[in-house]
Amino acid sequence: MDAHDRLVASLRAALDVRPEDVTLRLHLAQVLLDAGDLPGAMSEAAEALRHDPACDQARDFMVTALGSRPSDVAASGDTEPRPTASDPRTPGTGAPSAASQGERFDWTAAEKEVAGLVGPRFADEAAAPDAYETEAPALRLADIGGMEDVKERLEVAFLAPMRNPELRALYGKSLRGGLLLYGPPGCGKTFLARAVAGELGASFxxxxxxxxxxxxxxxxxxxxxxxxxxxxxxxxxxxxxDEVDALGQKRSQSRSSGMRTVVNQLLEEMDGVAADNDGLFILGATNQPWDVDTALRRPGRFDRTILVLPPDLAARRAVLEFHLRNRPVENIDLAVLADRTDGFSGADLEHLCDTAAEQALIASSRSGTVRMIGMADFETALRQVRPSTGPWFDAAKGVAMFANEGGAYDDLLAYLKRQRML
Structure with a gap:
């Protein structure tokens, strides 16, 4: 290692300890420039500007360095001394510079020279990445097995008016307002919302x-x-x-003034007070619609509600088939399983398939011979897995019977009667 390399190494070691030392960094830049390393010198000068954007010395250095061509530096064999602080060619001193003698510095060319070395002085806020993930769902309602009543309600209340702007205009149908999906957890409310976006060809x-x-x-x-x-x-x-009851909980029940202002902000955004909500379709989901602030249920907001119940027979069969499609199974009777899982949510059915797969995995591990998942594994799983929707219906029963103001929970009440839960 020669004297130059040792000097550069020493300077870099010192900068590792004190990276914000602009004077030391510019000294390193000058050493690199004297050795013919123009890109390295410009990089150090740019780093100095990053630590101190107002440093005139760093900017003057870059102007001087850009005025040097590779043939000018000592590495090319030219022995002409480099301009110093007292040299009239050096900007920023009392001596006359090229600019002061009538020549105009070409900043456009200079910016091209340092492209990639010096970042923009100010960030472009408009180019900032979006804070929330956006999807373009390919899912359609036809991809969801069963749930025909829910699909029909979605079509009538939400999708048909949006697909037919001429008819909407003819009948004076407004697109203001949102749609609230409610029901026990794990029954596919998010799945349905994603399918609605797919039906509309909208982002999600x-x-x-x-x-x-x-x-x-x-x-x-x-x-x-x-x-x-x-x-x-x-x-x-x-x-x-999701979980609108938490974002928009009843302000009368909230002990926090902060939560009340969150509800106020949500109301303002849904009303489109400060901006136009044209083309914005708002869907909400909750397991406890009775805890949602009444202001959110007024016309123009979440004024339409759809009850999303545990999957029916056809839907249960489709869900079971979906969760078994990539697993080694044999002689699985989906019709029997769908019939025996009445009241199971979609999440319960997934858990049932996982539990049956665990039985086969453990047996294969103990015997050392891989075997398929069979009905015997599901028999064992059915003894272990129970529907998780029971507690929700127990809580909803009282609301449907004694707090059904304006018939808001008529669908729930009818289902409870059909299932003989009342």
Whole structure:
């Protein structure tokens, strides 16, 4: 290692300890420039500007360095001394510079020279990445087995008016307002919302409480503004708000003033007070619609509700087939399994398939011989897995019977009667 390399190594070691030392970094840049390493010198000067954007010395150095050609540097064999601080060719000194003598420095050419070395001085806010993930679902309602009543309600209440703007205009049908999906957990509300976006050919943004609520005062409201602003930019867009009862809980029951302002912000965004919601379709999901603030259920907001119940016979068969499609199975009677899983949610059915697969896996591990998943494994799984929807119906029963104001829960009441739960 020669003297130059040792000097460069020493300077870099010192900068590792004190990377913000602009003077030391410019000294290294000058050493590199004197040795003919123009890109290395420019990189160090750019790093100096990153630490101190107002450093005139770094900018003057870059102007001087850009005025040097590779043939000018010592590495090319030219012995002409490099300009110094007292040299009239050096900008930023009392001596006359090229610019002061009437020549105009070509900043456009200079920027091209340092392209990739120096970043923009200010970030472009418009180019900032979106905060929430956007999907373009290929899923359609026809891809969902069973649930014909729910599909029909979606078609009548939401999809048909959106697909037929001429008829909508003829009958004066407004697109204002959103759709609230409610029912026991694990029954496919998010799946349905994604299928609605696919039917409309719209982008899809799904968020939950963890994406919006924040511990700092005012940040939750800002998150909601950013969420709706992003959805409006990507219109047509289906915005899916999961756990609406947490985001828009009844203000009369809230002990936190912060949560009340979150509900106020959500109401403002849904009303489109500060922006146009044209092309923005809002879907919400909740397991506890009775805890949603009444203001959110008024016309123009979540004014239409659809009950999403545990999958029916055809849907259960389709869900079971879906979760077994890539597993080694033999002689599985889907009709029998679908019949014996009445009241199971979609999540329960997935858990049932996982439990049956575990039985076959454990048996294969113990015997050392791989075997298929059979009905015997499902018999064992059915003794272990029980429907998780029971507690929800127990809680919903009282609401349907004694708090069914305006017939909001007539569908739920009819289902409870059919299932002999009343």
């Amino acid at each position: 943004i799904a968020v939950g409480i963890s994406d919006v609520l924040d511990m700092y005062i005012g940040q939750s409201e800002r998150n909601l503004r950013e969420l709706f602003a992003q959805a409006r930019r990507q219109a047509p867009c289906v915005l899916f708000l």
